[in-house]
Amino acid sequence: MTGRVTPEDTGTPVPFAQFIVKAHGRCNLACRYCYLYEGPDTSWRARPARASDAVLDRTASRIAEHARAHALPAVALVLHGGEPLLAGTGRLAAFTGLVRERVPAGCHVRASVQTNATLLDARRIDTLARHGLRVGVSLDGGLPAHNALRVDHAGRPSWAAAERGVRLLARRAPGAYAGVLTVVDPRTDPVEVYESLLALEPPVLDLLLPHGNWTAPPPGLPPGDPDTAGPRTARPTPYGDWLCAVFDRWFDAGRREVRIRLFEECLGLLLGFPGATESLGLDPLNSVVVETDGSIEQVDSVKSAYEGAAATGLDVFRHSFDEALRHPAVAARQAGAAALAPACVACPLVTVCGGGHYAHRYLAGAGFRHPSVYCADLERLIRHTAARLAAAAVGSGT
């Protein structure tokens, strides 16, 4: 079964509210694990390095058109790469201004860039902050050893430049500092990674599981077939264990040190609130990508599955975002429980887990309708979070 879901299965599509625009399609780093440039999808090679004026102009108009058609009160504009700062901060600011100018009155544009921080200097930080662009930083931890795989194209470590950039951002423009995004490496000491990141003073931490699937599993998990992998209670949970250790450290400190989106999301879903990230929950995905050539694509994580996995065949010159909403692959991401494997539908954790990240469900030749390759890790985290929440509620007498 390929798990193909059509818009008919899902009812009315949910409009896009997050537009991820590839302002620049190359990176000044060559991180050893990068799924974008070292993974199975090589479509970036045929695309222009930088989005042209025509692509950015048309993208701004398409975003405005979508905001108007759906009377959106707000949209998120995420300037991504590669390394978006390679496009030039003036150019990023001008594009953001164009989007703000064209969306209807009353539609708020929350704009941000996601950077490896190595190019952040005072001038660039000031330009971004002045134009209302918040800055998210991608790091693997707060110490040189954590970032050993984040190297430039000559294999030289990037940590010194990244640390300089992120500390300058925290000091010079704390209001523009959106937070740090870190991919979990279970070979590291979880509490050491957490505390080292705290030292960089992020307002928010995003802890992400590395992209992998049943055919190309993440480090530490065996390859296999979800139908024959055996009971999840018998499988290793290196990522769940790592996350639980950080959760305990964070929870025991009263959750005051920093916001951790994954944990807040898990707690919220356990309490019955709607979800807001791709990693957990059953809420429809409302993000879409515009590549440097104007192609409209699904979010990048799907590229970790196979060549061309994110493609839709649509582009901003010929197609509206409404047309992208009707694309079967996008519909599958909005289908919630209708797109899940039978094992997930029957799982008692499904309203919190949601089958995990879509990209992590893939099995070559059999599509995405499977439990996550992180099924056992997700169960470990969710049950641990639920137990801590229940104990805290008893302790407080609620």
Ligand code: SF4
């Ligand atoms: S992936 Fe999540 S919802 Fe699916 S079976 Fe595993 S724990 Fe349950």
